[in-house]
Amino acid sequence: MGVLTSLEILILITLIGAFLQLTPGVFMLFYHYALGKKSKKTADDLALYFLAGVETTIIVLFLIIYYVIYFLLQNNLTLTTGLPVWLISGILVALALFSFFFYFRRGPSMSLFIPRRLAKSYDNFARDIKTRKKAFLLGFLSTLPELFLTIPLYIIATIEIMKWDNPSFPRPLLVFLGLFIVFGNLFFTRILFRSDHNLAEIDRLRRKNKTFIRIMLSLFYLVLALLIILPEFTKYGI
C-alpha cells in the first residue's frame, strides 16, 4: 500500500473518531451541569480535566495496541495480508451497518445505542461532579461504551503508522495531527459553550445533523473496509 493510501486510511480513522457522539454528548451534559453549579472559570477548569481523561484513555489504549502489534510483528506474524485483513474488513463492514441502523435510536433525539440506564448514570454522574478527579474519571468512563467501535480503528491506525516511511512527514507529527482531529469535536463543543451557546442550542444543532452524521459514519467505515481489502483483490488480479 502506498503512502497516499495510508494517509487516506488515517484521515478516515480520525474522521470516524470525530463523528462519534457519546463522548461529546457526555461532555455537553457535564459542562452544562458544571456551568449551572459553579462559576464559568471553575467549569472551564473541570472541563479541561474531562478532556484530559478522554485523551489519556485514548493515548494509553493506542500505546497498548501499538506495543501488542509491535510484539506480533517481531514474532513474524503477518497482519497486513490474508486472514487478518479479511477479518478486520469484515468487522468494519459490520460496524458500518451498526452505525447506520443501530448507533442512534429511532426518533428525532440524539439518544445513542447505550442502555437507557447507563445514559441515566452518565447524567447523574455528570450532575454531581465537584472535583477534578471525578471530571477526569467521567472523561475516561465516557470512552468505554464505544470501544468496540474504536479499537479496530486503533489497530488499523497502528499498522499504518508503523508502515509509514515518508521523511517529509514524520510519524510523531502524523500521530499528533490524528489526535487533534479526533478531539476536534470536543474542543468544538467547548468553544460553542464558551461563546455563550447553551446545551439546548448545541443539541438542536446535533439533531439537525443527525442523519448526516449517521450516513457519514457508516460511509467512512465502509470506505475504510474497502481501502483495506482492495490490495487483497488486486493480488488475485480482480
Place this chain on the structure above:
Amino acid sequence: MEYNEKDLKKLLKTDAKALGIPSGAAEIFIERTLKSIEKSLKSKDLITESDLTRLVVRELKKYHADLAYVYQNRDKIV
C-alpha cells in the same frame, strides 16, 4: 411516582443558571411553574414520570423554550 418539589426546583435552578438566565427572572418563572404544577396535581393521586415531565415542559415553555427543552431532553443527549 412521588413528586418532590424541592428537587425539581433545585434542578430547574441549576439548568437556568447553566443556560445563562438571570437569577431573578429564573426564580420568578420557576415559582410560577411549580405553583401551576401543584395546582394540576391537586386533582390527582398518582402521576407517572412522563406525565410530570409533560406538565413541567408545558409550563416552562410559556417562559423559556431552552429551559423546557433541556428539562425534556436531559436523558436523550446520549
